[in-house]
Amino acid sequence: MDNRPLSKQVPNAQGRFGEFGGRYVSETLIDALDQLEAMYTRLSSDPDFQDQFDKDLAHYVGRPSPLYFAERWTEAVGGAKLWLKREDLNHTGAHKVNNTVGQALLAKYSGKKRIIAETGAGQHGVASATVAARLGLECVVFMGEDDVKRQSLNVYRMKLLGATVVPVTSGSRTLKDAMNEAMRDWVTNVDDTYYIIGTVAGPHPYPMLVRDFQAVIGREARKQSLEQMGQLPDALVACVGGGSNAIGLFHPFIDDEDVAIYGVEAGGDGVETGRHAAPLTSGIPGVLHGNRTYLMEDEDGQIIETHSVSAGLDYPGVGPEHAWLKDIGRANYVAINDDEALAAFRTLTRVEGIMPALESAHALAYAEKLARELGPDKNILVNLSGRGDKDILTVAGIDGIEVL
Amino acid sequence: MQNRIQKTMAALAETNRKALIPYVVAGDPDLKSTLEIMHAMVDSGADIIELGVPFSDPMAEGPTIALGHERALAAKTSLRKILELVAQFRQSNNETPIVLMGYANPVERFGYESFAESASQAGVDGLLTVDLPPEECEQLNSHLQEKGIETVFLVAPTTTEERIKSIAQRASGYIYYVSLKGVTGAANLDSEGVNARLTEIRNITSLPLCVGFGIKDGVTARSVSEKADGVVVGSVLVDAIGKADSTAGAVKAVSDILSEIRAAIA
Numbered sequence: 086m087d088n089r090p091l092s093k094q095v096p097n098a099q100g101r102f103g104e105f106g107g108r109y110v111s112e113t114l115i116d117a118l119d120q121l122e123a124m125y126t127r128l129s130s131d132p133d134f135q136d137q138f139d140k141d142l143a144h145y146v147g148r149p150s151p152l153y154f155a156e157r158w159t160e161a162v163g164g165a166k167l168w169l170k171r172e173d174l175n176h177t178g179a180h181k182v183n184n185t186v187g188q189a190l191l192a193k194y195s196g197k198k199r200i201i202a203e204t205g206a207g208q209h210g211v212a213s214a215t216v217a218a219r220l221g222l223e224c225v226v227f228m229g230e231d232d233v234k235r236q237s238l239n240v241y242r243m244k245l246l247g248a249t250v251v252p253v254t255s256g257s258r259t260l261k262d263a264m265n266e267a268m269r270d271w272v273t274n275v276d277d278t279y280y281i282i283g284t285v286a287g288p289h290p291y292p293m294l295v296r297d298f299q300a301v302i303g304r305e306a307r308k309q310s311l312e313q314m315g316q317l318p319d320a321l322v323a324c325v326g327g328g329s330n331a332i333g334l335f336h337p338f339i340d341d342e343d344v345a346i347y348g349v350e351a352g353g354d355g356v357e358t359g360r361h362a363a364p365l366t367s368g369i370p371g372v373l374h375g376n377r378t379y380l381m382e383d384e385d386g387q388i389i390e391t392h393s394v395s396a397g398l399d400y401p402g403v404g405p406e407h408a409w410l411k412d413i414g415r416a417n418y419v420a421i422n423d424d425e426a427l428a429a430f431r432t433l434t435r436v437e438g439i440m441p442a443l444e445s446a447h448a449l450a451y452a453e454k455l456a457r458e459l460g461p462d463k464n465i466l467v468n469l470s471g472r473g474d475k476d477i478l479t480v481a482g483i484d485g486i487e488v489l
Numbered sequence: 490m491q492n493r494i495q496k497t498m499a500a501l502a503e504t505n506r507k508a509l510i511p512y513v514v515a516g517d518p519d520l521k522s523t524l525e526i527m528h529a530m531v532d533s534g535a536d537i538i539e540l541g542v543p544f545s546d547p548m549a550e551g552p553t554i555a556l557g558h559e560r561a562l563a564a565k566t567s568l569r570k571i572l573e574l575v576a577q578f579r580q581s582n583n584e585t586p587i588v589l590m591g592y593a594n595p596v597e598r599f600g601y602e603s604f605a606e607s608a609s610q611a612g613v614d615g616l617l618t619v620d621l622p623p624e625e626c627e628q629l630n631s632h633l634q635e636k637g638i639e640t641v642f643l644v645a646p647t648t649t650e651e652r653i654k655s656i657a658q659r660a661s662g663y664i665y666y667v668s669l670k671g672v673t674g675a676a677n678l679d680s681e682g683v684n685a686r687l688t689e690i691r692n693i694t695s696l697p698l699c700v701g702f703g704i705k706d707g708v709t710a711r712s713v714s715e716k717a718d719g720v721v722v723g724s725v726l727v728d729a730i731g732k733a734d735s736t737a738g739a740v741k742a743v744s745d746i747l748s749e750i751r752a753a754i755a
Contacts, residue, residue, distance in 0.1 A: 099624060109593055109620040111549040112656075113667055116647035255555050256545060265548045272549070273671035275647070372593040372620065373546060385567040386598030387545040 092339040095409060100289020100376075103412060105405035108288040110375045114268070117275045122290040124195055129297065134190065141186045142301060145219070146176050148183075150302075152309035152466070157436040164456030165463035168318065169439070170306045172330065172470045179442065179471030180302060180330040181212040185281055187298030189216035192279035199223040199278045203267040205232055205260030205326075206396035206444075207239025208471060209283030214248035224248040227266045229259040232396060239475060257390050260400050264374055284327025285404030288375030292404050299333025306466060307337050314464050320345040320455060323468035324448040325365065325418065326398035328407045330470035336406075339415060348407060349451045351393035352420035362391035364403050365411050365418040373401070378408045394423040394479065395443035397471075425450040427483065430473060442471035443479065493586035493614045494639050494662040497536055498697045498718065507754045508663075508719025509534050510699055511747055512590065513726055514541035514557035516566025520574050522736040526743055527578055531585050533744040534751030539617070539721060540575070542568055542591030549619045551674035557727040568595045568604070572611040579612035588615035588641055588662070596629065605632035615639035615662045623652070623659050630659060643667050644690060646682070657694035664694065665721065668702045668713060674724030678703035680712035687716040706746070707753025714754040722750060 087094050095102040108118060128134040142148040150171045159167045172180040185202075192200050200222050204210030210226040217224030226243055230252040233240055243250050256262035264287075271280040285292045285299070310318050321338060323331035325348040338344045353361035361367070364379040371380040373388055381389050381401040393399045410416035426443055429450035434440045441449060445468070452467045459465065473480075481488045491499070501508050511530045515523050527538055541554065543561035550558065568591075575587055589608070596604050596618060608616070616638055621629060623642065630640050639662030644653055646669065657664070668683045669675055687698055700713045701721030710720045726743050733739035 107625055108622065109625055110622065111619050111645075112622055112643040112648055112652075113549065113645040113670065115622055115652065116645070116649065255552070256559070261546060265546050268548050269551070269672045273675065275670060371597055374548070375620070380594070382594065382598065384598070385569075386595035387562065388594070389545075 090340040091415065092336060095406060096289060096293050100293065102405045102409035105370070105377050105408040106289060106292055107377050108375060109372045109377065110288045111272070113272045114288070117271065118288055118290070125191065125290055125294050128191065128194060134194065138187055138190055141190070142183065146182050146186060147174065148301065149305045150174050152306060152313055154313070155437050158433060161432065161436050162453045162456045164461060165319070165459040165465045167452060167456055168314070168464060168466045169469040170302060170334065170466060172302060172468060173439070173441065173445070173472035177212050177215050178474065179208050179212070180299060180333060181209045181283060182215065183301055183333065184283065184295050184298045184329060185209070185212040185216045188279070188281040189220055189222070192222060192281070193220055195279060197277055197279040199225070199274065200281055201225045201227065201267050201270050201278055202281045202283060203227045203260065203263040204283065205229070205263065205399055206475065207232070207236040207243065208397060208475070210248070210250070211239055211242050211246070213281050214243040214246035217248060218246045225270070226250050227253050227263040227270070229253050229257070229263050231258040232260065236396060238478070261374070261388065284329040285332045285406060286327045286374055286376060286378065286402055292376065292406060295329055296332045296336055296406060299329050300336045302330065302333035302468065303335060303337030306334060310466060317341055317344050318466040319459060319463040320347060320465045322347045322349060322448045322452045322455065322465060324349045324398060324444045324470060325403060325407060326351065326362065326400050326444065328404035330468050332404055332406050334468045335410070335416060346410070346416040347451060347455065348416055348418045349447045350418060350420045351395060351398035351447060352422040353392040355422050356420050360392040361420065362393045362399050362401070363420040364401060365407060366420045370408065376405045378402050378405045394426060395447065397442070397444040398447065419451055421447040421450045427480070429453060430480065439469070440473035441469055442473050443476045445470045492637055492639065493584065494537065497586050498663065501536060502718070507714045507717065508536040508697070508699060509747065509751055509754065510537045510539055510719050510721040511535050511726055511743070512539040512541060512721055512723035513730060514543055514554065514561045515571040515574060516543060516561035516564050517557040517727065517730055518560050519564045520566060520570060522739060524574060524577060525736055525740055526730070528582065529740045529744050530747055531582060533747035535585065535747060536719070537586045537588060539588045539590050540571065542571060542589050542595060544592040544595060547592065549672055551672035551724060553674045553724040553728045556731055560731065568599050572607050572613070575613055576611040586614040587612065588617060589613055590617040590619065593618050593621050601629045601632045605636040605638060609636035609638055613638060615641050617641040617643070617665060619643065623655050626659060641665055646670055646686060650693065653690055653693050657696060660696055663697040663699050663719065664690065666690065666698055666700045668700050668704070671702065673702055675703055678709055683713045684716045707749045710750045711753045720750070720754060722747070
């Protein structure tokens with residue numbers, strides 16, 4: 086029996102979160118992962134490294150991000166008090182940069198001159214290109230060809246930042262294929278290249294180190310809750326694609342048993358239609374991209390295509406720590422459909438003057454349901470993981486309006 | 490009891506010949522063609538056949554073999570159908586060893602125990618699961634060993650001596666030495682480096698050592714076959730199959746490539 090607090094139990098030395106996680110990669114990648122793990126283990130307890138990371142978060146990212154009581158939204162919903170953790174106010178407009186700042190420091194300490202990244206919607210690609218520009222590193226971003234077309238604005242942003250964007254034409258030409266291609270590049274150029282994975286998935290030590298860099302969200306939120314609410318929140322809500330913003334918020338609260346935790350997956354057209362991106366809600370455990378986790382796959386074990394209005398949630402797997410939290414019952418995972426997320430996007434924009442990313446809008450939509458369930462005496466803390474400017478064209482398209 | 494891989498390797502060693510191990514993706518472009526190609530490969534001098542099991546996310550493959558996986562999946566190839574293909578091949582060939590090479594998830598979905606049972610019945614001799622390194626393979630391996638299926642592992646240029654020891658303990662049949670840092674089909678083969686590494690590995694294990702990744706013709710095959718017990722040829726065959734406009738064309742192209750390599754490595 087492990088008597089340590091839950092938050093300290095994972096991952097174990099093999100990178101396992103319960104039965105999930107691990108290191109399911111070709112032998113050709115093992116040495117690179119061993120080196121990364123050794124370096125990270127050394128640096129994560131090095132006060133100079135932590136000090137540099139904290140300074141970058143404060144002065145470059147603009148942390149701490151505020152915890153904001155959304156009074157008009159709370160009134161409009163009519164239930165529990167709704168609080169927003171404003172990750173949308175970070176430099177580059179989303180939580181992604183917390184991780185890229187941390188991993189860019191790892192790249193710098195390792196002496197590697199080239200960084201690579203995969204991206205779906207382009208947010209992680211932009212955050213990677215941003216830190217590469219700041220450190221003067223070469224940056225190559227792999228992006229599915231279909232996503233390159235859908236997210237042309239972010240593609241151009243990355244190019245302005247000096248990155249090379251490589252369209253990936255294999256497989257389904259989306260995020261999962263971009264990740265395959267980044268792994269292939271890494272295994273070929275491992276001597277001079279650092280691979281910045283954008284979420285809490287992939288082989289050990291990535292799910293752990295991305296979580297550690299993102300956990301600043303939850304540490305701040307916990308402190309701010311005590312100061313501003315005078316107590317811990319009754320519930321946390323965050324959207325889950327790969328799951329990095331969610332784990333970043335959840336992790337520092339895992340040992341607070343009275344805080345309920347809700348992860349919100351992309352229900353797409355509805356989980357019952359099969360056209361969604363909700364592996365925790367309706368998938369089964371399997372092995373993809375170096376870790377064991379819940380996956381969306383067919384009866385032959387082939388990974389299937391996902392559907393969501395938000396490109397950032399359009400991924401067939403999920404970080405192994407979420408799979409573990411689900412199985413031990415510490416967190417609840419639910420799904421919100423495209424139309425519900427779009428409605429929440431419009432509501433928040435109109436009543437608070439805050440335009441959320443469509444990813445974050447999934448969390449908002451569930452928080453509205455939960456607020457009505459819990460009633461007015463409770464506090465719900467929602468991670469507003471990113472701002473919605475990038476989604477304006479998508480929303481305009483749904484409205485049938487030609488913007489450009 | 491010796492299985493087909495051990496028998497084949499022993500017979501080759503006795504006559505001082507090198508194993509020629511072609512790799513094609515099962516079901517590329519369809520299973521009927523693969524069956525013809527398998528027989529033709531044996532006729533052209535193949536000693537062992539590696540059959541790629543297609544996966545939607547073949548992370549360790551270069552573009553050529555990844556396309557082979559896509560074609561096979563487009564033809565609705567599944568692991569179950571591949572086992573039927575092997576059983577069909579066995580009706581007229583009971584000697585040539587067959588090693589399946591693929592990724593963990595399709596095998597996991599099949600069920601480890603049920604896979605070991607069905608594969609053994611079909612006449613499969615070995616399995617190489619690219620994304621199951623020694624740390625993650627215990628469960629599957631115990632089922633395979635119970636059914637007499639060999640567990641082939643990769644060793645890379647970056648694999649430490651300590652890891653090679655741990656891999657050698659779990660491996661059987663042969664060790665697949667990856668000749669370069671990169672994915673399948675890459676171009677930068679360094680034969681001197683490969684030969685030096687093979688000598689090191691030889692000091693750790695007595696298992697046969699076969700070299701793959703980057704071998705595309707008689708010249709490259711000969712350059713690494715001196716210190717190796719066999720060579721694996723993959724991308725160049727999958728490329729030829731992809732370019733062929735008929736099964737007969739694919740069969741001829743594959744046979745020509747293998748005949749040249751067979752002659753070069755003797």
